[in-house]
Every structure is written in structure tokens, then in C-alpha cells.
Amino acid sequence: MRTGLASLLLLGTWATAGTMPASAADAPEPPARSSDAPASVGLLDAMQRDLGLTxxxxxxxxxAEKAATAxxxxxxRAAGASYGGSWFDAGSGKLTVAVTAGATDAVVDAVRETGASIRxxxxSARQLDAAKARIDKLSAPKGVSSWHVDPEAGSVVVSVVSAQRADNDVQEFLARARAAGPVTVEKSAEAPRTFAAGTVGGDPYYTGNVRCSIGFSVHGGFVTAGxxxxxxxxxxxxxxxxxxxxQGSSFPENDYAWVNVGSGWWTVPVVLGWGTVPDRLVRGSAEAPVGASICRSGSTTHWHCGTVLGKNQTVNYSQGAVHQMTKTSVCAEPGxxxxxxxxGDQAQGVTSGGSGxxxxxxxxxxxxxxxxxNRYGLTLHTA
Structure with missing residues (x-):
């Protein structure tokens, strides 16, 4: 805890709050560039701990994930209208691309030439997205946790709280969802919740009596949860x-916001490593595929890693549904x-909520x- 607090105070003073930068002796060690070592010792340790890897x-x-992202x-583009989605296969270390059964040999060959595996x-992804869009128009009861397009399953996966599976409103929603397109139902242990505490890269901030965590610096401020x-x-x-x-905030429907920075504060392209890993420089926002490893920084539980489980999910919080979310196996807690x-060094998103x-x-x-x-016309602050 003391180590984490020391890291917080050091970077807070250097990154955002002071009028003078810290001395070279006090400044945290800069993260390695992508072209240097594969990753810092701390990042590799976190992946070993959270993903069970050597x-x-x-x-x-x-x-392999860097190659799959490229x-x-x-x-x-090669799959065109036959594109059915894609995901990173940790077993093969390759990107798997789904193509519809009607794809021509030329299309299949073009996809294979990119280095991807084919299923x-x-x-098609367009058909699944259309089905999800129809489900998004339905009013969901509290027993429905979320729904998303799963290209590997070839359907829209609807997550239902186990204890409320037999609820009449849940069953009615599932019947209407199945009428909208291909649906698979999965169970979740509990309903999702947001992670705001009673008091937002990983550093805390406060608004009223609420504490949240900074997402990423943008030119003129930072982005965070709505x-x-x-x-x-x-x-x-x-x-x-x-x-x-x-300056802008949206919740529910979306869960994003941005805050302007002034009064002697400034922005830097850094995500806190909390002593677990060196603080990470942000160099872009290339989107990682489903199946890729991903790490999160926050002011309560600091640095944790996991994998991307799905994209374009709709999450049904008690305050209302939020759309176009990405699901991960990374843990988090209030704050x-x-x-x-x-x-790696690519920004992916800001924490909304979860379970557990x-x-x-x-x-x-x-x-x-x-x-x-895109929503606010902002530019990510990159190194």
C-alpha cells in the first residue's frame, strides 16, 4: 500500500499537479519502446500472475498479439462482405478470421495470405451486428446482465443472472431476443455494477464525494467514465x-466523459504502473483483437491483467443499458x-463496471x- 501511494504521489506531482517537473533523480524510469524489449519485468510478472503463463x-x-493486431x-478488408468477425487464438498464437460459407475461393485465399487462420x-458480422442492434431496442429487465456479438459462437450471446433465469420478464426478453436473430444464452453469477466509490491513467480524481480514476490524457484534458x-x-x-x-459526459447509453485540465495541471501520455510495472507510455490506440491480453490501471486495485473476451457488448446496469462495450477477464473494484x-503501449478504453x-x-x-x-473530437496525447 505504501509503495502504491508513493508511486501515486510521485507521478501525480510530476504528471499533473505541480508547476515544475520532478528532477531527473525523482522521475520514474521511462517505459521501454515497443521496439525494445518485449515488455518490462513487471508487466511479464503481472501476466504470469493473472494469466498463468511462464x-x-x-x-x-x-x-503474437502484436502481429495479430496488425x-x-x-x-x-480481404474478407469484405463475407467477414464474420475475428479473434486472437492463444493456442495457435494467430488471428482467426471467420468467413461465411458463401465466400469465394479468391476471398478465402486473400484472407489466408494475410497470415490469419480461417473458420x-x-x-456475417454485418448480420450479427444487425441482430444485436434489434436487441438493443428492447427494454431489458435487471436479470439480464449484458449481450454482445460473439463471432466465435456465431451468435449474439445474452448473459443472464443465474438466480433470475426463470424470471418471467427475463424469459420474455429472451424470447424477443431470439426473434431478433441467432442468440446463445450464458449464465453470470451476479448483475454488473459500476466501479465508482464514495469519494480516474490510473491516478485518482474526485468530484463531489465520488472518487474515480483517470483514463488517458488527451490534448486539453483527460477521458474517463461518464x-x-x-x-x-x-x-x-x-x-x-x-x-x-x-466538459462532456454520457451515462447510461454510453459510459464516457472528458475533463478539461488547467489551474497549473497538465497532461502527459502515461499510465501508472503502481510499482508493479514501470509507468507505461501511451503511443497510440490500435484496437487489440478478442483473445489478446490486456492490462488495467486504477486507483483502488492498481495494476491487473487479463484477456479481451468480447466486443460491442450491451451492459444492463441498474441505471440503464450501455452499448458498444468491450468485456475482459480483468478484475476491478469501486474507485x-x-x-x-x-x-502494450496502445490505449484501449476506460473502465466502466463489472462483477466480482x-x-x-x-x-x-x-x-x-x-x-x-471521435465523439468529442479529442486527440489522444501520445509519446
Whole structure:
């Protein structure tokens, strides 16, 4: 705890709150560039701890995921209208691309030439997205946790709280969802919740009596979760000095916001490693594929890693549904809301909510960073 607090205060002073940068002796060691070592010792340790990998396996996986991330847009273009989705296969270390059964030999050959593996599916990504869009128009009861397109399953997966599976409203929703398109039902142990505490890369901030975590620096401010504050609300930093105000905020429907930075504070392209890993430089926002490893930084549980489980999910919080979310196996707890999800040195999104905790294990969702940047016309601050 003391180590984490020391790291927080050091970076808070250097990154956002002071009027002078820390001396060279006090500054944290800069993260290695992507072209340097595969990853820091701390990052490899976190992946070994949270993903059950050896050091060699973690290094190999990071290299394979980087290659898969570069292949994905090429394979998507090659598949065209036959594209059924894609995911990273940790077993083979390759990107798997789904193509519909009607794809021509030329299309299949073009996809294979990108280096991706191929799986034949019944429904295209466009068809599955259309089915999900129809389900998004339905009113969901509290017993329905979330729903998303799963290209590997070839359907829209609807997650239902186990204890409420037999509820009449849940059954009615499932019947209407199945009428909208191919649906698979899965069980979840509990309903999702947001991770705002009673008081947002990983550093805390406060608005009123709520504490959240900073997501990523943008030019002029930072992005975070929408449920942490409404437009116009004032924001103070880790030291309780004034930073700025929420300039835009959306929740539910979405869960994103941005805060302007002033009053002697400034932004830097850094995500806190909390002493587990060196603080990470942010160099872009290339989207990691499903199946890739991903890590999260937040002001409560600090640094944790897992994998991307699914994209374009709709999460049904008690306050209302939130769309276009990405699900992960990374844990989080109250106060982590708004914090950073990063894959290598690429920003992925900001923490929204989830279930479970970092003691017994859990799952979380994040709002993708590129959607937030596009919505508010912001530019990510990169190194």
C-alpha cells in the first residue's frame, strides 16, 4: 500500500499537479519502446500472475498479439462482405478470421495470405451486428446482465443472472431476443455494477464525494467514465486541488466523459504502473483483437491483467443499458471506474463496471477509447 501511494504521489506531482517537473533523480524510469524489449519485468510478472503463463510464454504471447493486431484490418478488408468477425487464438498464437460459407475461393485465399487462420461460419458480422442492434431496442429487465456479438459462437450471446433465469420478464426478453436473430444464452453469477466509490491513467480524481480514476490524457484534458460525473461538475486531483470540469459526459447509453485540465495541471501520455510495472507510455490506440491480453490501471486495485473476451457488448446496469462495450477477464473494484485499459503501449478504453472483485476474481467492461475520441473530437496525447 505504501509503495502504491508513493508511486501515486510521485507521478501525480510530476504528471499533473505541480508547476515544475520532478528532477531527473525523482522521475520514474521511462517505459521501454515497443521496439525494445518485449515488455518490462513487471508487466511479464503481472501476466504470469493473472494469466498463468511462464515468462517465455508471456513474451511469446505479446509478440503474437502484436502481429495479430496488425493482421486484423488487412484480413477484414480481404474478407469484405463475407467477414464474420475475428479473434486472437492463444493456442495457435494467430488471428482467426471467420468467413461465411458463401465466400469465394479468391476471398478465402486473400484472407489466408494475410497470415490469419480461417473458420467458416453461417452468419456475417454485418448480420450479427444487425441482430444485436434489434436487441438493443428492447427494454431489458435487471436479470439480464449484458449481450454482445460473439463471432466465435456465431451468435449474439445474452448473459443472464443465474438466480433470475426463470424470471418471467427475463424469459420474455429472451424470447424477443431470439426473434431478433441467432442468440446463445450464458449464465453470470451476479448483475454488473459500476466501479465508482464514495469519494480516474490510473491516478485518482474526485468530484463531489465520488472518487474515480483517470483514463488517458488527451490534448486539453483527460477521458474517463461518464457515470463518474455530469457535464459542468468540478474535478479535483489526488491532492484535492482544482483541475477543471466535466466538459462532456454520457451515462447510461454510453459510459464516457472528458475533463478539461488547467489551474497549473497538465497532461502527459502515461499510465501508472503502481510499482508493479514501470509507468507505461501511451503511443497510440490500435484496437487489440478478442483473445489478446490486456492490462488495467486504477486507483483502488492498481495494476491487473487479463484477456479481451468480447466486443460491442450491451451492459444492463441498474441505471440503464450501455452499448458498444468491450468485456475482459480483468478484475476491478469501486474507485477503479474511468481508469486505463492498455495493450502494450496502445490505449484501449476506460473502465466502466463489472462483477466480482480482485480477491475472488471478476470480469469487467470498458468503453473503447477511439469511440470517446471521435465523439468529442479529442486527440489522444501520445509519446
Amino acid at each position: 515468462k517465455a510464454q508471456a513474451e511469446a504471447r505479446l509478440a 493482421v486484423e484490418p488487412k484480413a477484414r 467458416t461460419v453461417k452468419h 457515470h463518474c460525473g455530469r457535464a459542468g461538475a468540478g474535478v479535483s486531483g489526488w491532492d484535492r486541488s482544482y483541475i477543471g470540469n466535466f 477503479d471506474s474511468g481508469g486505463s485499459y492498455i495493450s 472483485n480482485c480477491s475472488s476474481g471478476g470480469q469487467t467492461w470498458y468503453q473503447p477509447i477511439n469511440e470517446i475520441l
